[in-house]
Amino acid sequence: MRLIIRLLVAALIANAVWHVGSAYVSYYRFKDAVKDTTLFQTTKSDDQLKQRILELASQFDVPLTDDDFVVRREHGHIYVDGSYRRVVEVVPGFKRPWGFEVHIDTLTFEGIQQPLSK
Numbered sequence: 001m002r003l004i005i006r007l008l009v010a011a012l013i014a015n016a017v018w019h020v021g022s023a024y025v026s027y028y029r030f031k032d033a034v035k036d037t038t039l040f041q042t043t044k045s046d047d048q049l050k051q052r053i054l055e056l057a058s059q060f061d062v063p064l065t066d067d068d069f070v071v072r073r074e075h076g077h078i079y080v081d082g083s084y085r086r087v088v089e090v091v092p093g094f095k096r097p098w099g100f101e102v103h104i105d106t107l108t109f110e111g112i113q114q115p116l117s118k
Contacts, residue, residue, distance in 0.1 A: 016090045020098070023088050027100045030060040038078045038106040046071045053080065062086075062100075069102060080104040 033056045037049065044052070049071045057064035062084060069082025081103050088098045 012091050015092065019089050023086050023098055023100075026060050026062055030056060030062045031102060031104070033060065034080055034102065035104050035106065038080060038104055042078065042106075042108045046073065049078070049080075073108075076108055078104075078106045078108055 034053055037052050037056065041049065041052065050066065050069075053069065053071070054064065054066065056062075063086055064082065064084045068084050069080060072079050072081075083099060083101045085097045085099050087095045089095045
């Protein structure tokens with residue numbers, strides 16, 4: 001009987017790790033893709049970047065909407081700030097909303113003047 005209880009507890013822990021881990025893997029892959037987008041597509045407008053970020057969210061199964069994040073440019077930086085909640089089934093029959101924050105700060109060289117060489 002003790003062995004069955006231990007196996008049941010181990011199965012519940014493994015299930016929780018799988019579901020929570022899968023949510024975090026999607027989150028980190030999405031964040032990396034957004035970072036690459038802001039790094040290599042600096043000539044795109046903010047609206048074009050937002051559209052690409054929404055495409056990435058769909059690709060990585062991230063429940064992000066247009067209202068959940070902001071793209072802005074300031075002093076040679078592109079910032080992407082936002083958050084989303086994802087429902088994660090921690091144990092069978094018990095789902096919990098899990099929050100994820102996205103903050104990307106990409107240094108660009110737009111508008112930075114190069115010093116004149118002599």
